[in-house]
Amino acid sequence: MFKKSLWKKAVISGLAVSLMLTMTACGTPNQPAGTSKVESDYPNKPITVLQGFAAGGGSDQLAMLTGPYLQKELGNTLVNQYIPGATGAIAWTQLTKQTAADGYTLSITNTPMLMTNYLMNTEIKYTIDELTPIANVVTDPGILVVSKDSPFKTYQDYINYVKANPGQLTIANSGTGGDDFFTILQWQKATGLSVKMIPFTGDGPSWQAAAGNKVQASSTNLGVVYSQVKAGNLRALAIYSEKRSDLLPDVPTAKELGVDLVAGSSRGYSAPKGIPENAKKKLIDSFTAIAKDPAFLKGLQDAALPIDLKVGDEYAKYLKDQETEFKSIWDSVNDTIQK
Amino acid sequence: MNDIMMGLLNVVSPFNLLVIAAGTGLGIFVGAMPGLSATMAIALLLPITFGMDPASGISMLASLYLGAMYGGSISAILLRTPGTPAAAATVLDGYPMAQQGRAGKALGVSLTASLIGGIISSIALLTIAPALGKVALSFGPVELFAIAVLGITIIGSLSSGSPIKGILSGVVGLMIALVGMDPISGTPRFTFGQIYLFNGISFIIALIGLFSIPQALRLVEKDDGLQKVASSIKDKMLPTFKELKSMTVTMLRSSVIGVFTGLIPGTGGDTACWFGYNEAKRFSKEKEKFGTGHPEGVAAAEAANNAVVGGALIPTITLGIPGSAATAVLLGGLMVHGIMPGPTLMTEHSLITYTLIWAVMLANIFMFLEGLVLTRAAVSVTKIPNKVIAPVIVILCVIGSFTINNSIVDVFVMFTFGIIGYFMDKINIPTAPMVVGMILGMMLDNSMNQSLLMSDGSWMIFLRTPVSAILLLIALISVLQATPLFGFIKNRFKKTTI
Structure with a gap:
């Protein structure tokens, strides 16, 4: 009898561990949608970073290299959430359509996929106009x-x-x-x-x-x-x-x-459109600060990733210019490719 | 030579041994849970290794990978739900063995085969890695197409009973693989405007549904009579010397198949287990025993999937090319440790590389020892009443299918396949060919189109390179073997010689 209950315990604790593993995998759930009230102490809770690609890929590499320095600047933790699929489009659709614009959800935005996704497929509905570009980190x-x-x-x-x-x-x-x-x-x-x-x-x-x-x-x-x-x-x-x-x-x-x-190919961070001004400023300041940190720069150098910091409006303009360019290229070849 | 010894010395330090033992144990556990894959566990564990020195961290992740390859067979044998896609072929003979009251033996055979597969691939990794690494580069679209064609012929041997039903199942699998973005034109196919279908239907999610949900339903339908048989280990767990001897050739063959399948980028344990199983059946004198609880079937699949680990690491360390999805995440881990994966691993970071190789070797031994202990415990799972175990399987399926992409859509896809699988089972259509079709369909579609683009539409391109011509010839023989024609010729030949 004793033996039997021991096995049961083993099975139950096994299940508990598996649940724990899963919890970690899921990361924190999305913040409930609602009003984006201005907080002076941003960030006062962990920030979720949506990744449109699987763990271990290029976006993840950037997140792993940037994360520790960014956390130190922001004074709060970053939680990576991987939502791979449709060349990042599932994560970016979620960011633009289903995420509260409170500054607590960001996404790594990769060009040109960020734009070419919706330029090439009408089923993909988001556009870069629904984003607050924060900072481009590497090109x-x-x-x-x-x-x-x-x-x-x-x-x-x-x-x-x-x-x-x-x-x-x-x-x-x-x-x-x-x-x-x-x-x-x-x-x-x-x-x-x-x-x-x-x-x-x-x-x-x-x-x-x-x-x-x-x-x-x-x-x-x-x-x-x-x-x-x-x-x-x-x-x-x-x-x-x-x-x-x-x-x-x-x-x-x-x-x-x-x-x-x-x-x-550029990789940076963007937030949904309309995040509070102070959150945007805090994020931009943090990126500007880490880009001066020699240890961070060394990390990028070791990974052969050339830094290309563009923050706020400069990053927004960069994305917009690229969108125009890719649209014209795609329109001119679209007919020949489809044949 | 010096580096090799330094690596060995490094790996036997108490901390590294502890890390390898922990990684292997965790791997067995993760592997045994349907839906929790090695790739996912490596990605989750990666941040924990940042605090360690690179050699220990990477060794831990590699041992986890190896442990998971064995772990998958535990649930495949006991519950008929493969813990990892690489254990799908183990179900075919492992579960019937468990039903006959030989669960312990099935697990023992699986453990022994895993050990042999793992050791052989580690030896290949240690000795002939640089030579084999180049092989990885010789596989382009043309060769991958030939592999996919050869793989599809496996469907024939999996459809025991009615070939027509097997082929039907396989073809449906191939067609499901076409869902998603066309790799050549970028146009979505059969996606009905749903961006969740742009990447196609993941075979891992379909596999969880097809194998596990029908089993949960079956357990509820049946009374408790069945599991009482499986729970008692009367026979010895480890195969006797005689049994081992009869399986040696199969295990060696599967190990070589596993190393090569691991070596080729784009194919991993999920493909290797089917190839290993198929070749064992092809060369066996007792073909009809396969699928009815034949230990050789378990050994063939398990030796192959564990041999993949060393095989997949060969191009990873010699060229910086991941041989499988799990090694791709490992490479990402190296980068975070500030080591550029690539050809310099063997020269500039030789200590780390050799520590890793020895770690894989040692992880096999830990896997064997931990496996012996864990397996005894695992068999008692079958003592739990069906009414408890069935919902637990369903819960694990939901968790597993959700965590792969953090997507609730995947959970619904899993359930859909579960229901399809349940009815396929009722009308005796095998589900295994469907999974093989889904695994190979994408590769077949992509490589065929790439090759034809290169050749301006000429199909002769597939016969122009020796590797693909040979593979296609083997595929042709496999098909002919299954037709009456082959038997006819064989009989004629026999008669004339007598």
Whole structure:
């Protein structure tokens, strides 16, 4: 009899542990919707950070690196809540449509997916006008890479081949509608040349296809392939940033090579529209402060993520400009893609 | 060589041993809970490891991954509800064994097979990782398509009884995999304007529903007669030497399959267990015994899914390419520790890397020891009355399906599949082929379209690379094996030789 009750206890305690695990997984529930009254002591409770992508991805990496410093500045904890799906659209729809604008729920906002989601699919209803952009933290510039055994030694070799074989060169991107997809479209528009775009399911499979000579090139991001380029598995031909990267000073920018193209993927934080002014100010001040912290900057540097701080209205304008640009690109290619 | 020994010394420090033991134990527990997956547990535990030094932290997460691969089989055998997708194939023979009163033996076989699979993959990781790492890069869309085709032929061998019903189930699974955003054009398919369907229907959620809910209903329907059989461990848990000997070939074969499936990015334990099971059946002299409680079936699936761990870590540490979803989260963890995952892991961070490899090796032993203790306790689950265990299964299903994406929609999807699964069971349509169809459907669709884009629509691309041509040939043989034609030729051949 004693033995039996012991087993029962074991089973019950096991269940309790599983429930605890689940609670942690769920994070804190959303704040109840209601009036956003002005609080002078913001933040006086934990802040939820919605993530539109699974744990372990690029957004999570930013959250893990930024979180500890941001918590110290804000004086309260940040709770990550992962709501992956529809390229972030489920989390962003929740942020804009179902979340109280009290400053206690933020989301990591990734461009260009934040805009291209609704530009490409009418089923996705939110727009950036329903957000209060707080701060952009990093911009990972686009980069053109080829396998180490590729015949393309320089960008010139590459472009010569594309010119000689229009529409034949296979180039991988991280997925239709992603940043690299648009980067290639922008490159085609800027150069007037055409390549054969092959979409993959993420940045990893995209560069791996190039490294394994399954495709002839990959358009991806610096942070993604930095260690591979450094180790010599991939060769970088051009980088789509304003100026050369400190990490790879030998790689020329597209601008130097005569292509007017600056592209990449940015990750920052946004809140729902209409959060209290003091909350917005506190958040912006906190981001400005951590961007001066050498330890934080070192963390980003180690992860090969170039900092690109844009706060408040500057970030809002950046998003708006990008929206206009992506809309025009998408409208011009939409017809050809759908065929 | 020096680094290898340093890693070993590092791993046997008391703190690291404690961390590995804790990680493995937690992994077994998480694995046994339907819906709580290794990937999720690693993501949850990640912040806790930030306070540790990177080698200990990553070792803990890797041992959790390994533990979970075994843990999944406990609930698969005892409750017919796979704890992780990687244990889905274990249900096929594990649960019938439990019904026959051989639950202890089934768990013992599973534990032994897991140990062997794990050790073999750890040895591969320690010795030939750099050579095998390159294999990961040789798998592009064309090769992945061939793997998916080969995988689909498994459906044939899973449909014991009526092949037509099995194929029906498999095809429905393939069709469900088409729901969601078209990977090539970005256009939503069969989503009915619901953004919750844009990513498609997760096979993990469907799997929880298809296997667990019908089982909960069955338990309520039946009286308590059934579980009394399962609860008594009369026979010895660990397989005898003779039994072990008869399964050695199967376990070795499954281990190799597991290492390679782990190695290939995009395929993990959920695929490996089916491949392992299928090949064991193909080469077995007693094919008809599979699915009726044959220990070899359990051994085949379990050796394969534990061998995945070492296999998936090979490209992770040699190239910075995650071989599976769980190792992708591990890589994220390394980044937070300030270590850029990539080819430099083996050179610049060799101490951490070798500590990790030894940790995986040791975690196998901890898994075996902890498994022996835990399993004895776990069998007593079947002593709990059906009327209690059935609602508990349902609760676990709800929790599990919710936590995957923090989405209540997923809970409804899970219940929908549960109801479908219940009626499929009533009319004797097997659910396993449907799961295989869903797992492989997305890969098949995506890789086929990518390949055809590259080749301008020419199907010859699949025969031009040797790897895919060979895999497709094996697939063709598998299909022919199932038709009367093959038996006819075989008979003719026999007659002429005699």
